[in-house]
Amino acid sequence: MRSTFRVLFYTKNQAIKNGRVPVMGRITVNGTTASFSCKRDVPIALWDAKGNCAKGKSEEARRLNRELENIKAQIGKHYQYLSDHDSYLTAKKVYDRYNGFGEEIHSLMEIFNIQIRDYKRQIGKTKAQSTYRGLVDEYKCLSCYLKDKLGTEDIPLMSLDMDFIKNYYSWMLSVRGLAKSTAFERVNTLKWLMYLAMDEGWIHKHPFKKFVCKPEYKKRPFLSEEDLQRVISVKLSYRRQQAIRDMFVFMCFSGLAHADLKELSYRNVHTDSDGNTWLVGNRVKTKAPYVVKLIPIVVELIEKYRGVNEFKVSPDRVFPVGEIGSMEDSLKRIGEKAGCSVRVSPHVGRHTFATLALSKGMPLETLQKVLGHKTIISTQVYAELINPKIGEDTDRMREKIGGMFRLAN
Template sequence: MITPQAVKARYLGEDDQHKTLMELVEYHNTTMHNVLKPGTMKNYYSTKKYLDMFLMEKRKTKDIYLKQLSYRFITDFEQYIRTYKPKKARKTCTNNGTMKHLERLMKMTNLAVKLEWLDKDPFRNYKLSYIKNERSYLTQREIDLIDNTTFKSPTYERVKDIFLFSCYTGLSYVDVKELMSTQLLIGIDGNYWLNTKREKTNETVKIPLLPKAKQIMEKYMQESKATKKLLPVLSNQKTNQYLKEIVKASGIHKHITFHSARHTFATTVTLSNGVPIETVSKLLGHTKLSTTQIYARVLQKKVGEDMDLLIHHYKEKEQKSSEVKQSGQPQFLP
C-alpha cells in the first residue's frame, strides 16, 4: 500500500526494505533479553562488539544494510575474529570460539529472513566447522586422590567438597550454587533426593544422592540451617582458582575446571558403572539424548568388560554344543 507514512519511511530508509545489520542485532537482543539466560545474552553482546569493531576497522562504517550481507562479508568477519588481538592480556579467539560468534550471527540473520527483512539467507553456502575437543574428566583413582588429600585451609576443603559433590551429582556450578536446603527431599526409597531445575535449560532434575554426596551434604547441614543454602559455594572465579591448586596438590596432571565434575559424573561415576545412557541423560537434565552422547565416552574398562561377557557367552555356547555332540542327540541350539 502506498501511503504518506510508507513514502516517508522509504525516503528516510526506515522501512523493512532498508533494515540494517545493527538494527537487526538491536532488535534481537531487545526481544530476547527476557527469553535467553543472562550468560547467553552476554555472549550475544560480545558478538555485537566484534561486529562493531569489524565494521569500523574493515568497512569504515558504523552499519550496513541487511541486503549487503554476503558470503564474502561472513568469511571476512570470520578472519577478523580469528586474527583480532585484544589490547588486554587475552588469547586470540579459538576456532570454536570464532564459530560460536558466527553461529550467533547466523541465528540473527535467520530471524531477519523470518521477519522478511531479508530475501535470502547469506549463510546458505557457509558451513560452520567445529573442532571436536576431548573433554577433561577424572578417573575413579583420581577422584579418590582428591578425596584423600587434606588441606589445612578450610576454604580449600570447602572447594574440594563442593567439587566432589558435583562429581557425584552431575550438577553444574550454578546449579550447585543455587541449591536451597528446601530442595533436599526424602524419596519413596527412603533416601535423600535433590529436586531442582537446571539453570541453563529450566529442565526439572531429580537426583538420588550417592553415599559420598550425602556425606558432604551432611557435613554442612548445620551451616545450611542458618544460610538456607544447601552448600557454601564461592564465586566461580575463586572456585576454579582454588580447584587448580587442589588438583595439582593431589598429584593430578590434567586441566580440570569445575565443569569437569559434570563430565566425570557422566563418564566415570555413571556410564562406566553400567548406568544406561537414558538414565544418565535424565540425571543430567538434558532435553536430547544426543547432548548426553557428547559427554559419554565408551571407556576402555567398559569395552573390556563387555568383550569379556561376549567371550564368556561364546564359551558357554561352545560348551553346550560339545556336550550335545558327545551325547549324540540332535542339535537344537539357538
C-alpha cells in the same frame, strides 16, 4: 532486452576544502542516472579520475577503495533484486532501495540490537548476566568486522549472502585470532538472527543456511577414577578445605557447575515414593532444566551440611559456597596434595561427572538432560573425551588377561 547497469565514482572538485574533495557516486541503468554522495572525501592529489578510485598503495587509498568497492557491491545486489522483481527499472529505483527509501529496509545490526535489548530485560529471569555479556561481545566483534573490512557500521539484511558469512568466519579466525569453537558459535548466532528476521518477514530466504563450519573444542580436563578417589581420601587439616573438597566431590557426582551449586537450595532436593533422592532445578547460565538422581555419597554430603550455616549465603542453601576464584585456589592445592595428574578446578568436577557417566553407559540423550544442556552438541564434546580413556582401559585389560586365552589347535 538486457538492461544496462553501471556504477562509477568521481570527485566534486568545485567543493574543495583544505585540499580534500567529496567523493560522489553515479548509478546508470538503461540510460537513466542517479548521483549520490558517498559521504567520504579524499585529497584531490590522491584521486585517479580515469580509474574512478584512489591511486597508490597508501593506507588511506586502500581503505577508501575497499569502502567504494563495498558500496558498489551493495548497489549491485539491490540492482539484481529489482531486476528479478521489476519490469521497469531505473537508476533512481536502485538508488532508493540502496538508500533505504520506498520498501522498508531492515539491517543486520538492527535485529542484533533488538535481541540484545531483549536479553538485557530477561537477565535474572530467563537469561544469565554472562549470557547477555557474551551476546554483547559478539555484537562488538561483528561491528568491528563491518568497520574493518566493509567500511560501514551496518548492512541491510537483503544484502547478506554466503560470501558475507564465509568472509566473516575467515576474518574471525585469521585477523581476530578466535578459536574455531568461538567462531562456530558466532556463526550460529548470525544464523539464529536470520531465522528471527524471516519470522518478522524482513527477509524471505535464509542467506547463511548452507554455510557449514565445525567447532574444534579444546580437550576438557577430567579426573580419572583413581584421581577422584585420591581427592576423596586425601587428609586435609582445615575445615574450610574439607568443605571445599566435599563440594567438589558433590560436583563430580552431580554434574552441577559452580554457579548452580551456589544457588542450590533444599527446595531443589526431592525424595520420590521409592526413597530415591533427586536434584531438580534450572541452570543459572542457560536457565535450561536439569534432573539428577543422586547416589548415596551425594545424599550423605547434603545431610552433612544440613543445619551447618557457617559461610552459607542463607540457611536454605545446601552448601557454604564461596567465590569461584577462592574455590579454584583451594582446589589447586588439594589436587596437588592428593597427587592428581590434572589440575583440579570447579570446571573439572562437572567434566568428571560427564565422562564418568558416559563411561558407565549413560546415553548421551540422558546426560544432556542431567547436565541441563540446551542442545546435544554441547554434550557430544564429552563423548570425544572418553575415547582415549577407552583405549587406556582396554590396554590395562590386555595386560591382565592378554596371555590367559589361546585358540585351540
